[in-house]
Amino acid sequence: MDFLSPLLAADTLKISVILLTLKVAGIATVVSSVLGILTAWCIARRPFPGRTWVDALCALPLVLPPTVIGYYLILLVGRRGLLGPWLAEFGINLMFSWEGAVVAATVVVFPLIYKSARAALEAVDHNLENAARTLGASEWKVFLRVSLPLAWRGILAGVMLAFARGMGEFGATLMIAGNLPGRTQTLSLAIYSAFQAGDDAQALALVIATSLLCMGVLILADKLASGGLSFGRGA
Amino acid sequence: MIDVSITHRLPPARGAGGKGFKIDVSFATEDRTLVLFGHSGSGKTLTLQAIAGLMHPREGRIVINGTTLLDTAAGIDMPARDRGIGYVFQDYALFPHLSVRKNVEFGLGAGRRASVAGQSGVGQSGAGNGSGAVADGASGKRRVDELLELFEIDHVAHNLPGNISGGQRQRTALARALATNPRALLLDEPFSALDPLLRVRMRKEFTRLFAHFDIPAIIITHDPDDVDAFADTLVLYEDGRIRHRLNFRELRAEGRPALGLLMTLMN
Numbered sequence: 015m016d017f018l019s020p021l022l023a024a025d026t027l028k029i030s031v032i033l034l035t036l037k038v039a040g041i042a043t044v045v046s047s048v049l050g051i052l053t054a055w056c057i058a059r060r061p062f063p064g065r066t067w068v069d070a071l072c073a074l075p076l077v078l079p080p081t082v083i084g085y086y087l088i089l090l091v092g093r094r095g096l097l098g099p100w101l102a103e104f105g106i107n108l109m110f111s112w113e114g115a116v117v118a119a120t121v122v123v124f125p126l127i128y129k130s131a132r133a134a135l136e137a138v139d140h141n142l143e144n145a146a147r148t149l150g151a152s153e154w155k156v157f158l159r160v161s162l163p164l165a166w167r168g169i170l171a172g173v174m175l176a177f178a179r180g181m182g183e184f185g186a187t188l189m190i191a192g193n194l195p196g197r198t199q200t201l202s203l204a205i206y207s208a209f210q211a212g213d214d215a216q217a218l219a220l221v222i223a224t225s226l227l228c229m230g231v232l233i234l235a236d237k238l239a240s241g242g243l244s245f246g247r248g249a
Numbered sequence: 250m251i252d253v254s255i256t257h258r259l260p261p262a263r264g265a266g267g268k269g270f271k272i273d274v275s276f277a278t279e280d281r282t283l284v285l286f287g288h289s290g291s292g293k294t295l296t297l298q299a300i301a302g303l304m305h306p307r308e309g310r311i312v313i314n315g316t317t318l319l320d321t322a323a324g325i326d327m328p329a330r331d332r333g334i335g336y337v338f339q340d341y342a343l344f345p346h347l348s349v350r351k352n353v354e355f356g357l358g359a360g361r362r363a364s365v366a367g368q369s370g371v372g373q374s375g376a377g378n379g380s381g382a383v384a385d386g387a388s389g390k391r392r393v394d395e396l397l398e399l400f401e402i403d404h405v406a407h408n409l410p411g412n413i414s415g416g417q418r419q420r421t422a423l424a425r426a427l428a429t430n431p432r433a434l435l436l437d438e439p440f441s442a443l444d445p446l447l448r449v450r451m452r453k454e455f456t457r458l459f460a461h462f463d464i465p466a467i468i469i470t471h472d473p474d475d476v477d478a479f480a481d482t483l484v485l486y487e488d489g490r491i492r493h494r495l496n497f498r499e500l501r502a503e504g505r506p507a508l509g510l511l512m513t514l515m516n
Contacts, residue, residue: 139342141340141342142342148329148332149429164346
């Protein structure tokens with residue numbers, strides 16, 4: 015069991031790296047959930063011209079290489095990017111900052127939430143939504159009281175997947191936020207750095223920490239999905 | 250007073266040939282209950298959806314008790330939430346994640362619907378407020394309590410719809426529709442999901458409840474027994490058109506059962 019001994023040394027396992035990773039993935043998941051669910055709702059409601067194109071655009075980060083996403087983000091929010099100068103006026107600089115890592119992770123995980131939310135919302139019985147409308151509910155109330163609660167399980171699966179994916183984000187994060195220890199170095203970047211530097215003990219410690227975190231996410235997802243909300247439709 | 254006139258064309262179903270479906274119907278009545286009878290696919294449900302605002306016909310005019318819900322010529326098309334139409338779906342469409350009580354309450358919080366003329370609602374049962382205005386807060390709770398009691402579902406009020414019997418589900422659906430003081434009630438094959446004995450009992454109950462609430466109702470069915478039990482005016486649908494329109498109250502007074510009549514008329 016020698017290989018486990020480095021794990022017990024507190025300074026080897028950098029708690030700060032884990033905390034930063036959880037912070038980045040957590041914020042990215044929350045932001046992406048709000049955006050993804052609302053987008054899915056708008057698109058699932060009814061067909062409109064160009065819907066196929068909007069849908070493809072929303073799913074694009076799923077298939078694009080993360081470096082391509084990173085490059086687009088630099089074009090968008092980089093210092094000389096489309097929005098960069100405008101953001102700088104508000105004192106916001108996303109390049110080489112943990113906030114930049116959040117932006118990268120948000121874009122990368124967005125399709126996972128959007129896809130599962132759209133499928134889950136479209137699977138809700140339209141008669142239930144129509145029943146709510148005849149009872150005087152606004153579209154917003156139909157969404158909050160009927161569609162969302164009934165689609166919640168499916169959406170949750172996507173949210174959990176997004177969080178796990180967000181923790182492992184590498185390519186886009188590297189391009190926009192860099193790999194600055196203590197500032198923008200998340201778990202997967204730290205593992206790569208440790209491995210490159212020949213610090214196998216630390217790499218292994220981080221690899222095991224990552225695996226445990228991901229297991230935890232999956233188990234939590236299962237618990238959330240099976241507990242509480244269970245209702246049969248009856249005959 | 251119900252005055253309905255709609256024209257609409259549905260495109261053919263994807264994958265199926267044919268030229269789609271055309272509906273062109275028009276009827277008006279002063280009676281309390283109107284029964285739409287016809288084979289499935291003759292446009293009955295489409296008519297109810299148009300009245301409730303869930304389907305938007307290309308041309309049409311729908312007036313109920315003097316309120317214009319739709320008038321394509323005048324550019325009026327009230328959204329479903331403002332129409333004040335109680336709709337009891339064929340499969341009841343109860344919210345599976347909400348208790349019986351929460352289902353019945355659902356419509357109470359939604360906006361302030363203009364009070365409906367001639368409304369008496371639960372007030373008639375004695376304890377309630379007779380004003381018919383949308384109840385809120387304490388009076389809303391009392392109104393729901395009364396409805397649950399009147400429909401004999403108070404003892405299952407905290408159950409989810411999946412855990413109650415078919416008859417209770419149907420009563421919940423009707424109570425939920427009536428809780429909002431609707432201008433009119435639409436029922437899509439209300440008894441088709443019930444076993445035969447329960448069907449007979451629920452018909453009796455509904456007759457009592459309709460008399461109690463005294464609001465105009467349109468009932469879809471293809472069961473002649475429903476016609477016998479409820480029809481004041483009988484409208485026979487066939488292939489998107491109205492084949493006959495009868496004053497069934499007179500026929501009932503003459504002692505003519507619907508079955509024989511329908512057999513003659515629909516062939």
